[in-house]
Structure formats: structure tokens, C-alpha cells
Amino acid sequence: MDQADIPALLARLASDEDAARKMAVFKLQSSINDPAFADVFISSGGLVILRRLIMTTGGNTLAYSLQSLSRLLEVDMGWDIFEGIAATDLVERVVELVVTNPLVNILRGAMSILVAIVSHSQSSSGAAGLSNRAESSRAAGGSSIRAPGSFGFRALRPAVAVYPTFYELVIAQLQSADHALCANALALINALIRDILSTDLSAVPTTPGGSVRTASSGDDWPKFIKKLQDLGLIKAVYHLMQSSALQDLAHPLLEFQGLTKVLLRRWREVSVDLERPEHRRALKGLHLASAPDRQPHTNGTTNGIKKEEPTAESARKGSRKHNPEKWRRLGFETESPTVEFEHMGFLGMMDMTDYVRKNEDGFQKLLLEQSTQSMPKRCPVAKSSLAVTMILYDHFEVDKPDEDVKTYQQLDGTKSSDKVFRPLLLQWSRLHTAGLQAFFRIWKATGAEQDDFDKAGELVRILIDQVVGQAVRTKDVVDVEEELHEFDCARLRELQMELLELAFEDQWGTHLYQVREELKREALQFVKEQRIRCLLQGSWFTKPVPKRDRADSAGKCRLYQPRPWRFAKLSHNRRFLHYADFVQQTPQDPGLDAMVDRVDLSTISSVVSNVSAPKKGEDLDEDDQSVSSNGTRLQNQTPKTTTKITIYSYASAEEAAKASSGAQDAREQAILTLYPQSHSLASEWLDGLLMLLNQAPITAETSRLVGQVYDFGLKIRLLNVRFESVYSGTPAGAGVVPSREGLDDDYYYQV
Incomplete structure (x- = not known):
């Protein structure tokens, strides 16, 4: 709106017709936050008319009037409206609207004005801005002298005394579905807490040394905070912080969170x-x-000392007797x-x-x-x-x-x-x-x-x-x-x-990193040796038997005697893997001379396994279970496992040459298959073979074992270090060569 239209606007604002006033104040709220427009509006006496509208109107006219004043205060202008004898009446009118009016648009504007009133005492620019506009306020009929207590927490006290349910209703608005109203209510509470804390802090006397004399400190802020807490303030804000309306209420919520820390600091600063x-x-x-x-007592004794029977005199004086361990x-x-x-x-x-x-x-x-x-x-x-x-x-x-x-x-x-x-x-x-x-x-x-x-x-x-x-x-x-x-x-x-x-790690950095790398290598080497020793010891594996070759119900073989057990063992020079098939497990493991078949480790191209632990109930197929009369499995029936290890070799020297030259299509063939009876045995043999071929282990069990060895090694080394050495610096005098002043060469060693 143009500044030239302000006289006409003021005339419509002062009109007796409600429709004209409503339209005029509606236009006013969209233009008054322009400082240039606001300055002309104030100098033309607009504050007096705006105050009359707030005091006498209702409905949308009142809501637009409150919004106009709120936006005027946002640009730090129009504070003269709260000066003079009638200032208390205006504040009381706004407080009355908060307590009695149910309309959301009116409540939003009223609380916004109260936030500005309370916060103005904390603004260093408020007083300066007020003094700079002293001449314009005189032209508008305002007083150039501000009454004490017209801003801040004290400005609301007379009105709150008239409407004692004010704080309760403000806190109740924190549960409002209107986020803007909720934010204004919380901003008002924040302003009140901040103002009373700053007021009480400035009123607290100090000792000559500058420390706070808490015995004489103001009691207003603890009582006020307790009153708000009793009204459910903490619970309401807590639910707001956990709600989905976080973004709309972010600023007042974070301000309340900061004030909570201020309160905790203030309570800590108060000496008992x-x-x-x-x-x-x-x-x-x-x-x-x-x-x-x-007090606990047993058989007339307390802590091993016999208890005397209380006399009338001692009973009379008992309450005055001081307990040494009170x-x-x-x-x-x-x-x-x-x-x-x-x-x-x-x-x-x-x-x-x-x-x-x-x-x-x-x-x-x-x-x-x-x-x-x-x-x-x-x-x-x-x-x-x-x-x-x-x-x-x-x-x-x-x-x-x-x-x-x-x-x-x-x-x-x-x-x-x-x-x-x-x-x-x-x-x-x-x-x-x-x-x-x-x-x-x-x-x-x-x-x-x-x-x-x-x-x-x-x-x-x-x-x-x-x-x-x-x-x-x-x-x-x-x-x-x-x-x-x-x-x-x-x-x-x-x-x-x-x-x-x-x-x-933070203290030693590089040194601890070197220790860790060394321990990892040692742990890997330790586990590698353990896995290879398992291969040197040898193990029994199962071997699937074709269905046509399995025993009948009488225990007789149909074609030939199957050999469902295979024993494999690594040679002492770790160059060959010997194996042989047997009809049954022997009480003693067979030696290398009893195993004519062997695999040259230098010819192995890869080792492949599915390494999955057998599920419960899957040891045998349902059709393959054969149990004797005493409940034991027949001798020639072996557990069926879902895990197998297949050792591959190149089909020919030409294929090996192709692989060595980097070709991806080198053809391999399986030369040995092992069926471990347990997941642990599969992990030992698979990773043992891979480590023999200078490859990294791949099973989770081996990785876990390496991690355990590493952790134990690291903790053992850390136990050799004093805990205090992490935090303490160099001892005093460390590294200083002692002086030999006053000493001679007359000394001896006592053996």
C-alpha cells in the first residue's frame, strides 16, 4: 500500500461501520511490516486507532488488528503503544483474550504480542529504537517516558493476577492441532522463563570476590519453574519433541531445550x-x-555391641541424642x-x-x-x-x-x-x-x-x-x-x-597400528599351522554308495562289497595328499603305506566347496535310513552330509600352460572329492588345503578363530601396559641426565 493512502486508511479504521474497519485492518496487516510505511502510520496517530480496535472489536476485525500489531513489533516499531497509564489495560486485554477467547486466529495474534512484550526487556536494540522514535511518539500523543515494568515478565503480572488460569491455558495450547498456535504458546513460555532467569540473576548479590551469594538469591524463578512443571509443561514439550510436527516447531523446541540446560546450570550453581x-x-x-x-539387630546386639535396655530417661532424651553415623x-x-x-x-x-x-x-x-x-x-x-x-x-x-x-x-x-x-x-x-x-x-x-x-x-x-x-x-x-x-x-x-x-589407539596411533598388523599376521600363521596339522593327522570322510550297491534288509550285498569310508592324510613333507577307501572305519587310522592313491599338491588348480552345516534331520534321506533291532544304524550305512570338498586339476599340461598364461578358458577336472561329516571338519580341511596353496581362508569358523587369537594377543599386550600411562604425560624429570656435581670415583658394587 502507498504511504499516500495512509490518511484514508486511518479514516476507514476509525469508521463506525464494522465492514469498513474489517477491510481496512485486513489491508493494514499486509503492509505494516514495511518500516517506511510503519513510520508514517505511527507518526499519523495510527497506534491510538489500532489500540482502540484491539480494546473494543471482536471476530476477524480483532484478529487482523492483533496480527497488525504483532507484525509492527516484529520490525521493532510501535512500542509506544505500551507506554503511559493505559498500557496496563492493553496488556490485560491481550491476556484476557488468551484466557477467554476460543478462536485460533485471535489466540495466535495475542500470544505473539505477549511474546514480543516479554522479550522486549531482553533486547538491547529495543531501548535504542525507542529513543530514536521519541519525537514521532510525541506527535502521536504518546509519552516519551517508559513506565518501569512495562515490559518483560513484570508486565504480565498484574494481568495474570486478574486471570490466574493464564499459565494453565497457555500450556494447554501446546496440545493444539494448529502448529502456529502451538509454536506461539511455547515461544511465550520460553520468553517468560528466559526473562525471569535474567531478572533474578541480575538481582542476586555477589560477594567481593564476585561469587554468587546463593543464600540471598531470588526465589522467583524456582517457584515459577515448579508451577509450570506442576501444570504439565515438561510432559507436553516432551510429546512435542517426539511428534511428527518437529519441523514446524523446531525453533521454540530447541530454545526450550537450551533453557532446560540453563536451568540445570543454575540449580547446580546454587549451593546447599x-x-x-x-x-x-x-x-x-x-x-x-x-x-x-x-536399625538391624540380632539378640539385643548391634554390630557386635550389646544393646542397653532403654530407660525412661533415655527414651525421653533419645530424640536429642546425635547419631554418630547419621x-x-x-x-x-x-x-x-x-x-x-x-x-x-x-x-x-x-x-x-x-x-x-x-x-x-x-x-x-x-x-x-x-x-x-x-x-x-x-x-x-x-x-x-x-x-x-x-x-x-x-x-x-x-x-x-x-x-x-x-x-x-x-x-x-x-x-x-x-x-x-x-x-x-x-x-x-x-x-x-x-x-x-x-x-x-x-x-x-x-x-x-x-x-x-x-x-x-x-x-x-x-x-x-x-x-x-x-x-x-x-x-x-x-x-x-x-x-x-x-x-x-x-x-x-x-x-x-x-x-x-x-x-x-588415540594415544599411540601408529605404534598400535603396527602391533595390530603384526598380531594379525601371527594369528593367521598360527591358525594356518593348526589347520595343516589337522591334515597331517588325517581324517575320515564319508563316501556316497550307489543305491543298487546298498545292503538289503538281511544285510547282504547285491553286487560287491561297497567301501563307504574314505581316509585322507597329508604326507609329512606336505607335498602329497594320500587317501584310500575302506569298508568300515578301522580302530586305528591307517598309515601312509596303506594308502596307494595320492594327489600331488603342485598339480592342484583349485579347491571348491559349498561349506554349509547340515541341517537337523538331514543326515539321511528318508528312504536310506536302515536301523537294526537294537536301534543302532547298520554298519554299512553312513551319515549323509550336505558338505563336500572337490579338488580340481588341469586336464592336461596344455591346459596348465594356458592357465599360467592368463587364459580364462583353461579346462579343469575333479581328481578327488571329500565328504566331511561335520562343519568343523569341512572348515579345517577346506581352509587347510587353501593355505597349503598359499590362498586365504574363506570359512567363517576359521575367520572367527583368527579373530579370537588376535583379540587374545592384543589384550595380553595391553595388560602389560599400565592404564594410567594412557592419560599421564611424561613423568617429571624424565630424560634428564643427573648431575655428577659433588661426586668422586670412590664407589663400589655390592654383589
Whole structure:
């Protein structure tokens, strides 16, 4: 729209006819985001008319008016409308629309305006832009002095006091089917959280050294966050992160994810202080939940010391008597728990109290169970809880600067963006509980002692990285909890060894690569020798018998005596493969002199096999089974196998010459066929023959054996290296030649 048409537009906006106003404000919303047009509109007194429309109209006229104001604020103009005495009424009107109006188009505009109001106090450019337009606001009848608290979280407080269900209804809009409304509602919540955090942080006094005095810090933000959580905020955002509407809500969701990390950092920065009533109540709740009066005793003794009968005086003073292990029995290292919360702050206390509150019976049973153990074998519950909190804190990189929005903009595709969204971060408390229970399970399964606490913690860290870190975006937290509870400890140990191997590799690089290559060659040579020794020992193979030559029911042969067994053996010089056929297996393996047939290994062109393990029930054809009266197989019936090894040779010297010259059509002929009775025997002979011909083994069993020998060799070498040497640098003074100053040549060796 042309700037010359603005007077006519203002006249139609001020008209008493609803149709004229509706058409005018409809055109206004499409042009007002032009800064040049907006400047003329404001200087012409348009803000007063726009405010009147928002305060008095309804339906589409109101929706277009709200959208116009929202777009005007997007270009950082029109903030004068919230100045003066009537500013509170306008904010209250917008809040009223959010609470009472059911129309989606009105709700979208109202929430967008509230987002701008709350976020304006956090914008450094807002004040500058406002001062630059001071003259134009005076021309429009606005005040050049901004009232304190007209922006930010405080701007909404008077209106929210009138409509106390405001937050509940805003969170309810997170379940709306309209993605734009859902995004505006979440953006409003983000703006409120961000503003109250920045306001409270600026209000917190500091010590002369610059550290935060948490005892005097503001209490607004914890109360506000708890109120939102009680209204179901976490659950609603968690479902949004797992929904298919991810792309439409990406920006506010990632902003909420970043604010969650900010909250975790803030809770960690709050020191546990007994002067604060809520901290004192939390510690007292931990002590009472531990059932301090339920001490294990047997025959009037406790820990081997006879228990005295309580007297009336002792019963009266019992509650005042201090238990010397009041906090150590809960798993603290000392009787000053506040000191042990220093590293994780109030966040560590929150996690522990939340676990105890939700699992009070299990907590008491665990303490009783641990009290029956000797001191070195007791699992320190409180210390374990703090360790799991730290593991989660490091896993989600809470201290890392939040760059999820930038990362998401650089990614392409839904699968890649799934790595940025971490919905499980919102389930912090449940992950802590599941991780702590996994800690107790690992402690018990490994038989750990208190000296092994760091080792058990490392296993839990690997477990969290494996289960939580590998979980897809849509994986439900219930499945994650179940996997943490049922993860195999043996598999966890294997993962730890793999990570240790990677750590060694990162530290040593080229040296470890050389060791690996050497071990691979040694493992292959070892297995080659083992396979060839199997050939030198010799083995029995089956040989198919034609149907016409098989025995009848009386055990008599029809034509001649078949020889269904074949014995093959490699000569001692490893040059010939001897074999012979027999009627039955002999108690002792035949020698080379009893086998007149042989194959010269130098004439073998190839070895072919199907190498497949026989399936269950396929040892014999159904028609070929012949069983004697006592249930045993007849002597001349041999198991039928599906595996065979065929040895080929060139048909003639000319064919061999053609093959040596590189011709592909050299003709081969089978010179020997072996039928192994088992898959292992087939693997030994097939790969043994191939290795004799200087070819690589091909069966899975041999490859697995080579891998096992290699792994054992590598682990044995790694065991000779101290674990600390991976991380520690050169010792102090290493490589320095000691000085001989003050020494003479008067010395001797003591033998």
C-alpha cells in the first residue's frame, strides 16, 4: 500500500461501520511490516486507532488488528503503544483474550504480542529504537517516558493476577492441532522463563570476590519453574519433541531445550545452605525417609555391641541424642553433607530427594541391606546419586554453550535433525532414578568394594552413553528405563574394553597400528599351522554308495562289497595328499603305506566347496535310513552330509600352460572329492588345503578363530601396559641426565 493512502486508511479504521474497519485492518496487516510505511502510520496517530480496535472489536476485525500489531513489533516499531497509564489495560486485554477467547486466529495474534512484550526487556536494540522514535511518539500523543515494568515478565503480572488460569491455558495450547498456535504458546513460555532467569540473576548479590551469594538469591524463578512443571509443561514439550510436527516447531523446541540446560546450570550453581529453609527441609526429609530408627539387630546386639535396655530417661532424651553415623549411613563420606553437595550444588540434592521421595520403601530396604554388609562392601547411596547426576550432566553437555539452533539450520533432513533434539533431557529425574538403580545393580553384580567406586561409576557412564546416547528421538523413556535395568553386565564390560582399546589407539596411533598388523599376521600363521596339522593327522570322510550297491534288509550285498569310508592324510613333507577307501572305519587310522592313491599338491588348480552345516534331520534321506533291532544304524550305512570338498586339476599340461598364461578358458577336472561329516571338519580341511596353496581362508569358523587369537594377543599386550600411562604425560624429570656435581670415583658394587 502507498504511504499516500495512509490518511484514508486511518479514516476507514476509525469508521463506525464494522465492514469498513474489517477491510481496512485486513489491508493494514499486509503492509505494516514495511518500516517506511510503519513510520508514517505511527507518526499519523495510527497506534491510538489500532489500540482502540484491539480494546473494543471482536471476530476477524480483532484478529487482523492483533496480527497488525504483532507484525509492527516484529520490525521493532510501535512500542509506544505500551507506554503511559493505559498500557496496563492493553496488556490485560491481550491476556484476557488468551484466557477467554476460543478462536485460533485471535489466540495466535495475542500470544505473539505477549511474546514480543516479554522479550522486549531482553533486547538491547529495543531501548535504542525507542529513543530514536521519541519525537514521532510525541506527535502521536504518546509519552516519551517508559513506565518501569512495562515490559518483560513484570508486565504480565498484574494481568495474570486478574486471570490466574493464564499459565494453565497457555500450556494447554501446546496440545493444539494448529502448529502456529502451538509454536506461539511455547515461544511465550520460553520468553517468560528466559526473562525471569535474567531478572533474578541480575538481582542476586555477589560477594567481593564476585561469587554468587546463593543464600540471598531470588526465589522467583524456582517457584515459577515448579508451577509450570506442576501444570504439565515438561510432559507436553516432551510429546512435542517426539511428534511428527518437529519441523514446524523446531525453533521454540530447541530454545526450550537450551533453557532446560540453563536451568540445570543454575540449580547446580546454587549451593546447599542450611540457612535456607527449603534446603534444611530437604536434608531433614532425607534423614527421616531413611527410617533412622529401623536399625538391624540380632539378640539385643548391634554390630557386635550389646544393646542397653532403654530407660525412661533415655527414651525421653533419645530424640536429642546425635547419631554418630547419621549421614554416613546414607552414603555420605562425612557427617557434613552440605560439603559433599558443593560439586553438584542444589541440583545434586534435588535428584537425590526426588529419588528418595518416589522410592522411599526401596531406599529404606537398600540401606538395611547395605548395613548388613561389611564397611568396604557397602555401596554409598548418596555418593552414588551424586555420581549419576554428574554423569548425566556430562552426557548432555549441560556446560557446553547452546548452539542447537545453529546446528539445526545447517542440517539437512529429518534423520540428521534427530541428533539435535534430545527429548530425554526433559526426563532428567527419571533418567537419574534409572541410572542410580543401574549403579546399585552393577555394584552388586560385580562384587565391587568402596575402593572400586570410580570403576563402577565408569561402567554406569558407559551404560548411559550406550542406552541414552544411542536412543532415537521417538524412543519412549519407559523403554530406556527398561533397557538400563536389563542391560547385560558382560556386554557392558566388552564395551569398556572396546573404549579402552580406542583410548590406547588415540594415544599411540601408529605404534598400535603396527602391533595390530603384526598380531594379525601371527594369528593367521598360527591358525594356518593348526589347520595343516589337522591334515597331517588325517581324517575320515564319508563316501556316497550307489543305491543298487546298498545292503538289503538281511544285510547282504547285491553286487560287491561297497567301501563307504574314505581316509585322507597329508604326507609329512606336505607335498602329497594320500587317501584310500575302506569298508568300515578301522580302530586305528591307517598309515601312509596303506594308502596307494595320492594327489600331488603342485598339480592342484583349485579347491571348491559349498561349506554349509547340515541341517537337523538331514543326515539321511528318508528312504536310506536302515536301523537294526537294537536301534543302532547298520554298519554299512553312513551319515549323509550336505558338505563336500572337490579338488580340481588341469586336464592336461596344455591346459596348465594356458592357465599360467592368463587364459580364462583353461579346462579343469575333479581328481578327488571329500565328504566331511561335520562343519568343523569341512572348515579345517577346506581352509587347510587353501593355505597349503598359499590362498586365504574363506570359512567363517576359521575367520572367527583368527579373530579370537588376535583379540587374545592384543589384550595380553595391553595388560602389560599400565592404564594410567594412557592419560599421564611424561613423568617429571624424565630424560634428564643427573648431575655428577659433588661426586668422586670412590664407589663400589655390592654383589
